[in-house]
């Protein structure tokens with residue numbers, strides 16, 4: 001491979017550790033402090049045309065679908081624009097009633113995923129303006145969309161996406177900021193978001209120090225056959241992504257769920273051999289998720305909790321704790337993704353799996 005591994009045993013680990021830099025690259029030149037907004041070079045629509053877009057449709061597959069879900073929470077929360085997220089493979093065969101003022105975003109690391117490409121073409125055919133969020137420059141989806149935003153994360157070699165995911169989430173935050181400022185968001189609120197984003201690379205650096213703890217926890221649970229991942233709001237997609245990472249590279253069955261929804265099914269799986277990974281940083285839903293932790297503990301399930309630094313309430317309940325730096329709610333999914341990537345990585349390595357090239361999976365899926 002052209003990309004050097006350097007000191008790392010696997011591309012996946014190397015790419016996990018690149019994230020302070022790749023996240024910085026996703027923001028480079030895109031934060032405007034004077035206007036307290038984001039700037040994009042390639043949207044190819046005027047601010048007036050963009051302001052007229054009253055609904056967003058986000059379409060993607062796999063991990064990119066998860067960053068789209070993060071985007072849904074961010075854009076609805078900060079820009080107050082209705083957002084719908086659709087699996088590309090489903091959007092193609094649906095016929096949703098959409099007005100011409102619905103803006104389509106295709107989110108894809110490779111820019112080549114066939115279902116995402118087909119969904120893009122179908123939406124273009126129906127007359128919707130289309131944007132792509134791609135990593136690979138000059139890829140088919142980047143070329144065929146009306147405008148777009150590149151991640152600039154550099155080549156991602158590991159089949160399981162890591163750095164592209166966090167960069168996609170950063171671009172979602174930039175979009176939420178941009179559209180928020182186009183509509184109702186105040187200068188002060190915009191500036192706070194700009195500052196939160198500027199601090200993010202250092203916080204990711206801090207989150208990476210959980211590597212040692214993640215490895216210890218991995219050794220403890222390496223033989224479990226089932227995992228649950230639970231989180232709410234911004235961290236519901238985090239739970240889905242954490243479960244997908246584990247599934248993809250370790251072949252362990254894992255389910256991600258909105259934490260409160262576990263009462264409607266997944267809790268039946270809980271026993272002493274089924275760990276639940278809770279993403280429970282402080283924030284609006286903290287107490288509610290804490291109650292869910294208690295319910296799992298009461299049924300004898302081990303709990304691994306991703307918590308804010310200095311949180312001892314969860315630590316009292318959980319069997320194992322991974323600490324992440326405290327960040328604004330909307331940035332939690334980006335920072336919390338790091339320890340979950342590391343946990344999946346170490347479990348897979350301990351199980352002797354080929355983490356960079358998991359069985360049956362492809363980096364880019366070009367068959368329907």
Ligand code: G6P
Nearest residue numbers: 062063064108109110113161362
């Ligand atoms: C494959 C890869 C995943 C990726 C998905 C979507 O399944 O293994 O890591 O998330 O395709 O790929 P894309 O390039 O469209 O983001």
